Amino acid sequence: MHERILDQAAGLRRLGAPSPVNVIAITGGKGGVGKTVVAVNLGAALAAQGRSTMLLDADLGLANVDVLLGLRSRLNLEHVVSGECALDDVIVTAPCGLRVVPAASGSVSMASLGRAQHAGLVHAFSQLLEPLDVLLIDTAAGVGDAVVTFSEAAQRVVVVVCDEPASLTDAYGLIKVLAKRQAGCRFEILANMVDSAAHGRALYEKLMRACHRFLGLTPSYFGYVPYDEYLRRAIRGQTTVVEAFPSSASARELARLAKAASGWLPAPGARGGIEFFMERMLRPRGAALESAAG
Numbered sequence: 001m002h003e004r005i006l007d008q009a010a011g012l013r014r015l016g017a018p019s020p021v022n023v024i025a026i027t028g029g030k031g032g033v034g035k036t037v038v039a040v041n042l043g044a045a046l047a048a049q050g051r052s053t054m055l056l057d058a059d060l061g062l063a064n065v066d067v068l069l070g071l072r073s074r075l076n077l078e079h080v081v082s083g084e085c086a087l088d089d090v091i092v093t094a095p096c097g098l099r100v101v102p103a104a105s106g107s108v109s110m111a112s113l114g115r116a117q118h119a120g121l122v123h124a125f126s127q128l129l130e131p132l133d134v135l136l137i138d139t140a141a142g143v144g145d146a147v148v149t150f151s152e153a154a155q156r157v158v159v160v161v162c163d164e165p166a167s168l169t170d171a172y173g174l175i176k177v178l179a180k181r182q183a184g185c186r187f188e189i190l191a192n193m194v195d196s197a198a199h200g201r202a203l204y205e206k207l208m209r210a211c212h213r214f215l216g217l218t219p220s221y222f223g224y225v226p227y228d229e230y231l232r233r234a235i236r237g238q239t240t241v242v243e244a245f246p247s248s249a250s251a252r253e254l255a256r257l258a259k260a261a262s263g264w265l266p267a268p269g270a271r272g273g274i275e276f277f278m279e280r281m282l283r284p285r286g287a288a289l290e291s292a293a294g
């Protein structure tokens with residue numbers, strides 16, 4: 001009898017529990033390849049398709065998601081981590097419906113946060129009551145600790161590349177670092193600023209072959225975003241190309257990418273809500289921090 005009641009309770013919890021959030025890190029290794037542009041526009045496209053989407057600016061040194069979207073924010077992630085305010089207080093909503101967690105433009109690095117601050121971050125995300133379909137994370141350039149931590153906390157890692165030798169070698173280096181630390185990490189290659197679909201596919205194949213040969217893994221092809229003057233015009237107007245020029249070549253591809261990303265299934269065994277992200281944020285830092293998470 002007792003067991004039956006427990007079973008029922010578990011069933012009810014499952015019914016009422018939010019489904020796992022699709023956590024996607026946008027990274028790339030090299031600077032200036034279009035990570036933030038992709039993150040912001042993919043977020044806008046997902047929001048336009050009715051997905052409840054939040055974008056976390058994890059470029060803690062040079063945060064600029066808010067600038068690209070023309071948003072004003074007095075509070076940011078730094079205030080959340082220090083306990084000055086709740087996560088809800090810093091979230092700003094862009095006109096397209098995309099919710100943004102702005103980061104500090106100061107010098108605080110997530111990699112150097114202490115135990116209490118980690119607990120603060122976890123606490124902040126655990127307080128997030130609104131249901132989310134997708135959490136996008138815009139990371140900084142390079143392979144620093146913060147980039148690695150946020151990428152590891154994601155279910156998918158979108159690696160943005162453009163047709164420059166340094167972009168491909170940096171992307172390869174980043175994949176190598178992440179794959180070594182976390183077996184089974186799922187990489188999605190996005191070719192940005194390319195001339196055509198064939199150009200995007202060729203870039204992907206170059207990188208995929210190197211990964212296959214030297215790392216023994218095969219990243220997937222997410223798709224491409226063409227080089228587009230309309231996208232640059234949208235940036236100058238501090239808006240997204242998805243909203244300003246929805247029939248432009250880049251906006252159409254971004255809408256396709258958003259549809260594809262919506263279909264990504266959560267990691268096997270992922271728990272409901274934002275818990276997956278929180279757990280993974282803490283996991284690499286050892287048992288002490290795990291206990292801080294409660």
Ligand SMILES: Nc1ncnc2c1ncn2[C@@H]1O[C@H](COP(=O)(O)OP(=O)(O)OP(=O)(O)O)[C@@H](O)[C@H]1O
Nearest residue numbers: 031032033034035036037141193225226227228231
């Ligand atoms: N598809 C595109 N078409 C035209 N221009 C683009 C495209 N993607 C990016 N750009 C240009 O590249 C610039 C850099 O993009 P973005 O700031 O997103 O790069 P990033 O990878 O986030 O850089 P950082 O490493 O400094 O964070 C944009 O301001 C824009 O001018």
Ligand SMILES: [Mg+2]
Nearest residue numbers: 035036059139
């Ligand atoms: Mg950026």
